[in-house]
Amino acid sequence: MTADAVGGVWTYATTLAEGLGARGVRITLAVLGPPPRPEQLDAVRRLPFVDVCHARFALEWMPGAERDVERSAEWVLRLVQERRPDVVQINGYALATYPLGCPTFLVAHSCVCSWWRAVHGCQAPHAWRTYRQRVDIGLQRASRVVAPTAAMLRALRREFRWKGDGLVIHNGLPPPGAPPASPRVGVLAAGRVWDAAKNIAVLDTVAPDVDGPVAIAGDASSPDGSQRLPRHAECLGSLPRDAVLARMTETAVYALPARYEPFGLSVLEAAQRGCALVLGDISTLRELWEGAAVFVQPDDRVGLTRVLNRLVHDPAARQRLAEAARLRATRYTLAAMVDGYLRLYRALARTGEAVPCAS
Secondary structure (H helix, E strand, O other): OOOOOHHHHHHHHHHHHHHHHHHHOOOEEEEEEEHHHHHHHHHOOOOEEEEOOOOOOOOOOOOOOOHHHHHHHHHHHHHHHHHHHOEEEEEEOHHHHHOOOEEEEEEEEOOHHHHHHHHHHOOOOOOHHHHHHHHHHHHOOOOOOOOOHHHHHHHHHHHHOOOOOEEEEOOEOOOOOOOOOOEEEEEEEOOOOOOOOOOOOHHHHHHOOOOOOEEEEEEEEEOOEEEOOOOOEEEEEEOOOHHHHHOOOOEEEEOOOOOOOOOOHHHHHHHHHHEEEEEEEEEHHHHHOOOOEEEEEEOHHHHHHHHOOOOOOOOHHHHHHHHHHHHHHHOOOOHHHHHHHHHHHHHHHHHHOOOOOOO
């Protein structure tokens, strides 16, 4: 299974590996891109049946990644030849274009082209043509295409030539322990502050008009080296995941007015820990949380302020919303996710769908 340590794919991949290991599945986690932080590695190395390998090749969506994509494929092919897995899971697109000699499927967690359309309202520019071609070929060549929501599959069909059926397997997390019985206050958002898709900047903009504390946790340093620090909300910076989860147990409202979010693990984490949810009104979040969250158009600052203040001042409404979110979160469990992937692994292993290794 390929992975990277840049964003939510790390949480997804290591959580899935943990669940698979508990079922006796052996996993080689092939990590590309920047190295995982020491605490990330420490956590995954304690997992049963999981072997972690890392190669610092640029990820397929990074500028100038063409040569590194080829080198990544060569590295993954060597791992496949050494480990002889039954199935290869690519958490991306480009590596699915290469023949690896065994059933290979990809999981579409996001893509630059659908991100660009959601953020900028138009097709990704010509500068992304090589990336678009790689994604197109990967979608066509993969034995199966999986996504965490049906909306993400629709986005792929809209952006690329691929018109396949695809398979939805929701992301999932293990249930948390009971949260401490402490007062809940304030509003929290967590995610890449620099990422316009997360739209955390709009929460920072309305923070002075919210009748309670607003805090933002996440990396403010973008890949191009610039910083987008919150100006009005409390800036918690890039925290270890455990620290973010602890903060959620103390928070009344979790807000993510996203423009683009193919699943949103942070939303699930907040729902599990008893936060009321205020989310961007986009198709993926509607698909997952309709009836268990309040939705606001991503650019509606007045509406976002009004909703947040209503929940701050109405504890009963906030509690009802939090309970609805907690109940909905029980659909998205680690056990259900592992069951879905095991069914797929077994089906692919039985059929042996594969393109022979290149000589």
